[in-house]
Amino acid sequence: MAGNSFGTLFRITTWGESHGPATGVVIDGCPPKIAVSQEEIQKDLDRRRPGVGTGSSPRHEKDRVEILSGVIEGETTGTPISLLIKNEDVDSSAYETWREVFRPGHADFTYQMKFGIRDYRGGGRASARETVGRVAAGAVAKKILSKANVRVKNYTLELGGIRAQRMDEEEIEKNYFRCPDRDVAVAMEKRVQEVKTQGDSIGGIVEISVQNCPAGLGDPVFDKLEADLAKGLMSIGAVRGVEIGAGFKVARMTGSECNDPMSPTGFVKNDAGGVLGGISTGSDIVLRAAVKPIPSIHLEQSTVDHSFQPVSIRIEGRHDVSAIPRINPVCEAMVAIVLADHLLRQKAIGGR
């Protein structure tokens, strides 16, 4: 219980169901005198909005954020920032069908097991709509980071088995898939159309890199920077794996390959992914998150209802083919929130 807050000093609490009147977030612990505007937060929300680009859900969420507290004359006051986003264009009637059916790959079954009751409309709290609050909070976290010149970058490394072969930073914002490789983005588009026709969905990998992060962030032995980052990313619905730096590849490396030598100008390479012993090194932090295919597919699936009777279902309606494009800003937000929190935590120590 009480698992809807995240962070220690920069602490967010999200709330809201997919088909309730609104969703939102309360940010507690944001330092005062940070310039924060509805427009800036909106920009990030727009990036996670469906209805843009190919293979995406046609639901027209407008996602207009309202700042209800904590800001005066464009600046934060140090008091809690309450952000609210109304749920518009909500039609729950389609969900009446699933009222007593456990959709495969969804949280229907587990919410019912845990709580004995569930908001079946649009997935309720387990809907990806929950991430709206994360992205809104992330926009504020990024303002804190930008004061320290820290920058969080994210992009799609892989989608449906197709992997980016080059890193063209400018390309990222240009294609719908946020793929840093223009040619691969075209191939991804083709793959998505194919899968869409089949009534299926596909997964992928998001990479997040943090530039200019100061050395010293992270609080061993449990609140290590990568531990908090892993928790933040793994708490996103579709993420099934997280790795840092060389990640799973370390299992096949030797110590002499894996260790990053140092020279007077710093680390010679960065297989550590910017963290040693749970504390940032000052090199780029590099993380990857494995994203599963969206569980709502048009293909026929076997499942059971609340009485554990077998049911065969097809999920119609508006659904993305892949969570990848829209999950990018969510990953970015979680990483930004963890870093903002640790930046504040490190300030309490009082510098070296």
Next chain:
Amino acid sequence: MAGNSFGTLFRITTWGESHGPATGVVIDGCPPKIAVSQEEIQKDLDRRRPGVGTGSSPRHEKDRVEILSGVIEGETTGTPISLLIKNEDVDSSAYETWREVFRPGHADFTYQMKFGIRDYRGGGRASARETVGRVAAGAVAKKILSKANVRVKNYTLELGGIRAQRMDEEEIEKNYFRCPDRDVAVAMEKRVQEVKTQGDSIGGIVEISVQNCPAGLGDPVFDKLEADLAKGLMSIGAVRGVEIGAGFKVARMTGSECNDPMSPTGFVKNDAGGVLGGISTGSDIVLRAAVKPIPSIHLEQSTVDHSFQPVSIRIEGRHDVSAIPRINPVCEAMVAIVLADHLLRQKAIGGR
């Protein structure tokens, strides 16, 4: 700061440096009337002890645990359990060499950057010795789990690129590598000897599976079961990646492949790894952790000292070739601690 506690209701706080007088853990929130004995905790500590088997450090830690509080007449009282393990057989003289040198792959540099001071003896707080407290607390957590018939199993899936091909549960405790495949265990042994001769080290993958976990554990949207498990595992020094169920493979699956259909007798398969929407399904929880090679190697390495002058070093002395065998019980402990915590959290809801 203050990052040395883990858990919410079942909460552990570890302390201690590699070459200080002792290390230990305080467990707060253990329910009363759980049978706990020094012998049982000792058994788990012995499993992580070096000096047993091939390729391991010859340091003869005796690791005798003392129960200093919270237990009367063999049963817990509900008050904090303080466990202390003296550091015996400590010789810090060898570490004088590293007093002002940043060893590659170690946390020397980052602790210095963060705190401006560090206990350079044996890695100080960043030493693997820190995990003694985790394992001791894990032994108590497992007692809570066993009352609910939950069982945590762990084994080595891969070492130095050699992967287990079969799962023979009885084999696990029989070989030093905790490999469930006897033939592969022999190959691992050979590989370790090879690397040892080269003065190098190797990584691997640990798999942890939880059997008989009740449905309903986990607190979305941030304290999802897999999020807390990921944090717990990623907070272990050598772990660089964590995945659940199909893990990184989901990136290349379609929704129809990835979703686990349900039948009246339960889930037909378990690619979800026992968790949906952050809540346990009742199926086995399956996790994998990527473990990097031990950074202390005998080969020559380039690095810098506290004045950022280049230094060429060779680390002599007693060091394991791979963290894998000894990290197994640490992974098990962290998983047990997360589950015990969520078991208690779920009881507060009152549900079933």
Next chain:
Amino acid sequence: MAGNSFGTLFRITTWGESHGPATGVVIDGCPPKIAVSQEEIQKDLDRRRPGVGTGSSPRHEKDRVEILSGVIEGETTGTPISLLIKNEDVDSSAYETWREVFRPGHADFTYQMKFGIRDYRGGGRASARETVGRVAAGAVAKKILSKANVRVKNYTLELGGIRAQRMDEEEIEKNYFRCPDRDVAVAMEKRVQEVKTQGDSIGGIVEISVQNCPAGLGDPVFDKLEADLAKGLMSIGAVRGVEIGAGFKVARMTGSECNDPMSPTGFVKNDAGGVLGGISTGSDIVLRAAVKPIPSIHLEQSTVDHSFQPVSIRIEGRHDVSAIPRINPVCEAMVAIVLADHLLRQKAIGGR
């Protein structure tokens, strides 16, 4: 920073400034299947509303609560409950005068010192309006308590030096002052009119008693029941002292007077106020909170502005003469929130 959450398992986060668009609270950790309705919460909010009765502020807050999440078909789902109350009838123009003046007895000076910026309109976050969220959350907490038959009662023991001489429970809801002594209530009314004419304000004492609380709540040694209750009450703006049971009188008692003997039917008396060693005894929990006079008075006062230049001020406008009547439901709410939290915490232990 991040001090706007309260509780561990039943956890509330409040937000909102006096003259912002809205105030509210997010309740995380409320168990599922609790009947909660807008009407019930509204009833408690109406009790703290000004504009009713003598000596109170004429601001006509309507304080309409909206449930934005966590409830479906009249029952809680176990997900966060977001409650929002719009700030209507807000006119900030009067506060332009205080933009750069530190009003005595208010938090103007300290917010400016802490944050370097403050919402000067109506006291901003330091306004008593902040308690709206507490009362709304308290209404939900009381629903949890009522399932366990626990009842929180509150009344005015003293106002402007006039003390209730008898305890007539039915009288409490009948007079504006929530005084359990009808004759004294009349005297209080007279005193309030007197002070109002003088342009001054007065303090008093609220007593809260909890009936039917089960033995066993409270988590020594720091989260003792009375420690959490003291924090909860002391966190209310006007409260300057808190005592339990015999309270400050214990300083002049002997052990033989102060100890409560036990008989086969229970405690013979209750000077302990229902708590021993930080854990509830099963007897009534009895607490008292000392409430200071409202700092906004019409009399002339000396103070300084942001440049520390002396200023002589008179605070005109709508203000209560005493916080006492309206602070009653706030005290009740905080006590209910602490008890609901500890009720859930105790469930995690799993009973004796």
Next chain:
Amino acid sequence: MAGNSFGTLFRITTWGESHGPATGVVIDGCPPKIAVSQEEIQKDLDRRRPGVGTGSSPRHEKDRVEILSGVIEGETTGTPISLLIKNEDVDSSAYETWREVFRPGHADFTYQMKFGIRDYRGGGRASARETVGRVAAGAVAKKILSKANVRVKNYTLELGGIRAQRMDEEEIEKNYFRCPDRDVAVAMEKRVQEVKTQGDSIGGIVEISVQNCPAGLGDPVFDKLEADLAKGLMSIGAVRGVEIGAGFKVARMTGSECNDPMSPTGFVKNDAGGVLGGISTGSDIVLRAAVKPIPSIHLEQSTVDHSFQPVSIRIEGRHDVSAIPRINPVCEAMVAIVLADHLLRQKAIGGR
């Protein structure tokens, strides 16, 4: 459960029973490079030691503190500081009598109700011995405060109804009662001897004042400075009431009396006790704690045993007549711990 930690950034966890092998505390979040020595901590422990002066328990606790981690070459490293104090001179045989009897005024009954098991030897965890860890941690907290020139002062304001009439700071350390009034100290001594002869015990009031505290500490609306201080003090076993500044007197003041006017040189008076709106003003913080008489008395008392059968008891053995002298350093420690925590929390904001 899990109520044995206190603080957010400067966080202490205490453990240990009266008659177990040892008691101790883990301090997590202490900034690095603070000079900390066994001798300094010992000095504070000696101040709370019994066996010194009149009316005190003859148990000869030596209370030798050992620093087990977190300090190298006399300076803190930023890692957890584990402090251990062995329980010497322990004889539990006298407590066999109370194994199944609930002593009035003690926590025997409530621990049994909560946990269904209890360490009956010497009060177990509910013993005043538990405060050893608090005092040891307080000594470290004071080192952090002293770097910021903040000073915590404490003394006995009242004992057995006899109240100090003058404040002679130098006198405090000179008499056993820590009374700032020499003549009154003599009267207190006489009163204690009287009560001792009667086989009874007495209560009193401790006053704590904090000098030179910077403005800006405290995190509204729940972690207000006085709220955390109230919790800290109320968590001490014998404390039954806490007040700040004018305290309970505010109930009989008018706003014009209670408000502290400001002049260009600061606050003209300090009835607020150094805190406004939950944030320190820069004036002295003044707190008072009401301390109940020690419940262990030689006089005959009525109670029941575990089967709720009536029993008449007399508690023989070594017991103080009043907790007052020894509780002074405990109050001081809790106040120091709260302030150190908030000092670090405020640093995270980054100053005005």
